Amino acid sequence: MDEFEFIKIVSGYAKDLPNVIQGIGDDAAVIKGRGGRTFIISTDISASNVHFRLEWASPREIGRKVLVSNISDIAAMGATPLYYLISIAVPSSIQRGTILGIVEGMQEEADRYKVGLIGGDTSSSKGGLFISITIIGEAAGGEIVYRGGANCGDAIYVSGALGGSAAGLRCLKKWGRQKGWTRPLIERHLLPTPRVALGRLLAGKRLASAMIDISDGLLKDIEHITICHGLGYKIDGASVPIFKGVERCAAEFKESPLSIALTSGEEYELLFTVRKDDEARLLREIRRGGIRTPITKIGMVKDNPTREIFVNGKIFKVSKYKGYSHRIGKN
Amino acid sequence: MDEFEFIKIVSGYAKDLPNVIQGIGDDAAVIKGRGGRTFIISTDISASNVHFRLEWASPREIGRKVLVSNISDIAAMGATPLYYLISIAVPSSIQRGTILGIVEGMQEEADRYKVGLIGGDTSSSKGGLFISITIIGEAAGGEIVYRGGANCGDAIYVSGALGGSAAGLRCLKKWGRQKGWTRPLIERHLLPTPRVALGRLLAGKRLASAMIDISDGLLKDIEHITICHGLGYKIDGASVPIFKGVERCAAEFKESPLSIALTSGEEYELLFTVRKDDEARLLREIRRGGIRTPITKIGMVKDNPTREIFVNGKIFKVSKYKGYSHRIGKN
Numbered sequence: 001m002d003e004f005e006f007i008k009i010v011s012g013y014a015k016d017l018p019n020v021i022q023g024i025g026d027d028a029a030v031i032k033g034r035g036g037r038t039f040i041i042s043t044d045i046s047a048s049n050v051h052f053r054l055e056w057a058s059p060r061e062i063g064r065k066v067l068v069s070n071i072s073d074i075a076a077m078g079a080t081p082l083y084y085l086i087s088i089a090v091p092s093s094i095q096r097g098t099i100l101g102i103v104e105g106m107q108e109e110a111d112r113y114k115v116g117l118i119g120g121d122t123s124s125s126k127g128g129l130f131i132s133i134t135i136i137g138e139a140a141g142g143e144i145v146y147r148g149g150a151n152c153g154d155a156i157y158v159s160g161a162l163g164g165s166a167a168g169l170r171c172l173k174k175w176g177r178q179k180g181w182t183r184p185l186i187e188r189h190l191l192p193t194p195r196v197a198l199g200r201l202l203a204g205k206r207l208a209s210a211m212i213d214i215s216d217g218l219l220k221d222i223e224h225i226t227i228c229h230g231l232g233y234k235i236d237g238a239s240v241p242i243f244k245g246v247e248r249c250a251a252e253f254k255e256s257p258l259s260i261a262l263t264s265g266e267e268y269e270l271l272f273t274v275r276k277d278d279e280a281r282l283l284r285e286i287r288r289g290g291i292r293t294p295i296t297k298i299g300m301v302k303d304n305p306t307r308e309i310f311v312n313g314k315i316f317k318v319s320k321y322k323g324y325s326h327r328i329g330k331n
Numbered sequence: 332m333d334e335f336e337f338i339k340i341v342s343g344y345a346k347d348l349p350n351v352i353q354g355i356g357d358d359a360a361v362i363k364g365r366g367g368r369t370f371i372i373s374t375d376i377s378a379s380n381v382h383f384r385l386e387w388a389s390p391r392e393i394g395r396k397v398l399v400s401n402i403s404d405i406a407a408m409g410a411t412p413l414y415y416l417i418s419i420a421v422p423s424s425i426q427r428g429t430i431l432g433i434v435e436g437m438q439e440e441a442d443r444y445k446v447g448l449i450g451g452d453t454s455s456s457k458g459g460l461f462i463s464i465t466i467i468g469e470a471a472g473g474e475i476v477y478r479g480g481a482n483c484g485d486a487i488y489v490s491g492a493l494g495g496s497a498a499g500l501r502c503l504k505k506w507g508r509q510k511g512w513t514r515p516l517i518e519r520h521l522l523p524t525p526r527v528a529l530g531r532l533l534a535g536k537r538l539a540s541a542m543i544d545i546s547d548g549l550l551k552d553i554e555h556i557t558i559c560h561g562l563g564y565k566i567d568g569a570s571v572p573i574f575k576g577v578e579r580c581a582a583e584f585k586e587s588p589l590s591i592a593l594t595s596g597e598e599y600e601l602l603f604t605v606r607k608d609d610e611a612r613l614l615r616e617i618r619r620g621g622i623r624t625p626i627t628k629i630g631m632v633k634d635n636p637t638r639e640i641f642v643n644g645k646i647f648k649v650s651k652y653k654g655y656s657h658r659i660g661k662n
Contacts, residue, residue, distance in 0.1 A: 001427055003453045009431060010417070010451065013438045017447035020414065029449035031414065031467070033364035043374075043450060043465050045418035049457040083351065083362065086341070087376035087418075087463040094660040096332055100340060107344045116348035118360035119374060120341065121463075122334045124657040126380040128458025132418040134374050134465040136362070326455040329425035 003326040026147050027076040027213060028137070038144065040137040042073040048129040050326075056172050059098045061190045063105025066131050069215065071113055072194040072268040074137035076213035078145040078203020081113055081196065086120035087132040094129055102131070113196060143203045145272070147224045150210035150231055152303040154273040157282075157295050159195050162218060163257060164188030164243030166264030170253055185245045192268040199270055201289045207282045211272040216325070217263040219307075219318065221271055232302035237262075237311035241296045258311065259319045273301055334657040357478050358407040358544060359468070369475065371468040373404040379459040381657075387503050390429045392521045394436025396597075397462050400546065402444055403525040403599040405468035407544035409476040409534020412444055412527065417451035418463040425460055433462070444527060474534045476603070478555045481541035481562055483634040485604040488613075488626050490526050493549060494581075494588060495519030495574030497595030501584055516576045523599040524624075530601055532620045538613050542603040547656070548594040550638075550649065552602055563633035568593075568642035572627045589642065590650045604632055 007024070014023045021038070022030035028042035046052060046069075052062045067084070074081040086106065090099055110117060115135070168189025171182035195213075202208040210225040218240075226233045242261045250257040274282050279297075286295065302308070309316040338355070345354045352369070353361035359373035377383060377400070383393045398415070405412040417437065421430055441448060446466070499520025502513035526544075533539040541556040549571075557564045573592045581588040605613050610628075617626065633639070640647040 006430070006453055007451075010434055010448070013434070013441075014448050017414065017449065020447065020449055023447070023449045024451070029414070029416070031370075031449070033368050033370075037364050037368075039362075039364075039370065041414075041416065041450065041465070041467065043416040043418045043463070044452045045420050045454045045461070045463060047420045047454050047456050047458070047461075050420075050455055083348065083360070083372075085360070085372065085374040085465065087374045088659075089376050089378045089381075089461055090660045091458070092658060092661055096660055099337070099660045103341055103344070110344070116351065116354070117341070117345050118348065118351055118354045118362070119372065120338075120355070121375045122337055122657055122659050123376045123378050124381055124659065125378050125461070126459050127422075128420075128456060128461075130376070130378075130420055130456070130458075130461045130463075132374070132376060132452075132461075132463035134372070134416065136372065326453055327423060328419075328421045328453050328455065329427055329430045330423055 001328050003328055006328045022146060027073040030144055038139045038142045040074055040077050040079040040139060041134065042070060043132060043134040044070050044073065045130060045132040054098065057190050059101025060105035063102035064109045064191055066133060067106040067109040068192055068194050069268065070133045070135040071109065071115065071196060072213045074135055075194045075196045075199035076211055076270060077139065078143060078199045078211065079137040079139040080200060081115045081135055081137045083116050083118045083136040084110060085118060085134040089123040089125035089130040091125040091127065091129060139203065143206065145203045145208045145211040147210055147212050148229050150225050150229065150273040150301045151275065152231060152301055154209050154275055154301040155279055155297050156233060156273055156299040156301060157297050158241065158269055158271050159198055159293050159295050160269040161241040161243040162267055162269060163246035163261035163264045165192060165266045166260050167246045167249035171249060181245065181248060185249060188243060192266060194268055195270045195293055198291050198293045201285060201291055202272060205285050207274060207278055207285060208272040209275055211270055214267040214269045214271055215265060217265045218271060219262050225271065225273060226301055227305045230305055232304050232306035233299055234302055234308040235299035237309050237316045239296060239298050256319055258316065262318055332659050334659050337659040353477060358404040361475055369470045369473045371405055371408050371410040371470060372465065373401060374463060374465040375401050375404065376461060376463040378461050385429065388521050390432025391436035394433035395440045395522055397464060398437040398440040399523055399525050400599065401464045401466040402440065402446065402527060403544045405466055406525045406527045406530035407542055407601060408470065409474060409530045409542065410468040410470040411531060412446045412466055412468045414447050414449045414467045415441060416449060416465040420454040420456035420461040422456040422458065422460060470534065474537065476534045476539045476542040478541055478543050479560050481556050481560065481604040481632045482606065483562060483632055485540050485606055485632040486610055486628050487564060487604055487630040487632060488628050489572065489600055489602050490529055490624050490626050491600040492572040492574040493598055493600060494577035494592035494595045496523060496597045497591050498577045498580035502580060512576065512579060516580060519574060523597060525599055526601045526624055529622050529624045532616060532622055533603060536616045538605060538609055538616060539603040540606055542601055545598040545600045545602055546596055548596045549602060550593050556604060557632060558636050561636055563635050563637035564630055565633055565639040566630035568640050568647045570627060570629050587650055589647065593649055
């Protein structure tokens with residue numbers, strides 16, 4: 001089965017629970033504490049040769065990316081990451097320096113975002129290296145942005161520029177880390193930036209009506225804030241910000257840069273919706289908050305569950321659209 | 332390196348953190364919420380052919396044990412488990428029914444202990460099957476028992492009876508699930524019972540000065556509540572409660588039943604210390620609280636970091652003492 005079917009089955013076990021504001025179904029779970037403290041919790045598992053390859057990245061880079069992808073889940077709720085736990089299963093083929101490098105890389109990002117290590121578990125492994133992180137964040141004042149808050153007519157925004165992660169991965173696969181011009185793309189793939197400050201501002205100032213981070217690809221993730229809630233979207237393809245170097249990569253691979261940008265996973269950019277009336281305030285608050293991450297309006301939320309992408313007035317067909325979906329077991 | 336060396340290195344990253352009462356180094360981390368709410372968080376990773384074997388146990392049994400081992404970490408702090416998250420990495424060789432059976436088994440125990448599923452992550456795997464659980468509990472009124480609270484002269488108690496898990500594993504390895512007399516031992520190995528109610532009573536009534544659950548074997552786990560804090564122990568071997576059937580298994584394998592009991596891991600019994608003055612109250616409260624799990628006094632905390640085990644006045648040498656320790660990588 002694919003991961004979404006599995007998640008659907010498992011979600012059937014989730015019940016209404018006391019003090020649980022949000023269970024399965026968002027970037028993170030939300031638990032209400034007493035006295036206005038709200039904890040956000042998320043877990044992610046990374047597997048060797050699925051999420052990372054020891055041939056392609058240094059241990060430190062692997063560790064950094066693993067932690068960043070978790071921090072991004074907290075950022076996507078508009079919350080502040082506070083603590084993390086590491087579970088790691090290590091095969092006997094892995095060198096001591098490798099495993100310590102991975103942990104150092106994690107802690108490097110943890111220090112950058114002031115996330116404290118509070119626990120974990122270790123195991124030997126009879127196959128593959130697995131790292132599972134649990135991250136705990138807090139939303140001061142309970143200001144959290146969920147996936148389900150968009151309304152018809154809201155503007156759709158994205159942070160940063162897209163496509164670099166997928167382009168970097170294509171280059172890594174074809175040429176390894178050799179070719180000069182591919183370097184910024186590969187770095188983008190290996191070391192994305194979680195948008196913590198932007199997420200916090202959007203939540204704290206109640207600017208975003210819905211939000212998600214782009215981990216599976218924009219066209220896959222946008223489903224969770226539109227189609228899954230009976231809404232649709234219209235995207236102006238010409239406005240989608242494309243990461244520098246993606247055009248060259250697209251030319252090499254005979255693909256469309258826009259297709260790469262729309263389907264690129266592990267971007268960890270924020271995709272969010274803003275009520276029309278809040279758009280002017282959004283730009284003002286971003287400036288005032290000193291947020292340097294660019295944001296770009298790329299479309300609009302529609303009333304019906306339709307998927308529309310236009311470029312210069314013409315319908316745009318995404319080539320090779322897949323978005324990433326894990327296979328869970330055999331059938 | 333072995334897991335303890337790895338944990339020691341990683342612990343170097345842990346700093347004093349705001350609102351963290353206990354970080355790395357106990358069965359679970361403890362985070363202070365506002366208004367007296369205290370969250371307990373623990374994570375555990377289970378790997379196929381390390382923690383479980385699909386040939387030996389049904390998927391449901393595997394799932395049940397995975398969750399129970401996590402619930403036990405919360406019980407060992409004297410807290411109440413509330414929520415859990417599942418991270419799972421599944422190779423393509425695993426049948427759909429297997430993976431769903433595992434999840435059903437987890438949820439069966441979750442229902443029994445009223446633990447709610449609030450999130451998770453799934454991945455494909457290019458190696459084995461890996462399940463990482465994060466469990467979150469709460470200590471009402473902040474009553475938590477840590478590993479570090481024992482004092483010289485405290486009595487050492489253990490819940491239940493020991494050795495069944497290791498004996499069951501020996502039988503499984505030698506005969507599979509065939510032989511009749513091995514059945515209770517194998518069931519004990521595959522389906523231990525977390526001592527949640529007992530743990531809560533011991534914490535809530537401030538009866539235990541230190542506590543840990545037996546996951547690596549009594550002789551390994553007792554180190555964490557004695558030797559690690561500059562204390563020692565004296566155990567009366569004759570008083571150690573031995574699980575029914577362990578004697579027969581020991582005879583078959585030409586081992587000492589007491590050695591098996593003292594080194595058996597994955598028991599998930601509670602090992603705790605009680606101040607001398609509290610012993611009478613302990614028995615009274617256990618009766619009053621309707622706790623049916625038996626507890627047995629097995630020894631005493633000593634002032635110096637010495638390890639003493641006596642049987643009928645003679646020093647007892649544990650045969651084949653190992654206790655379980657994971658190898659983490661190559662060297």
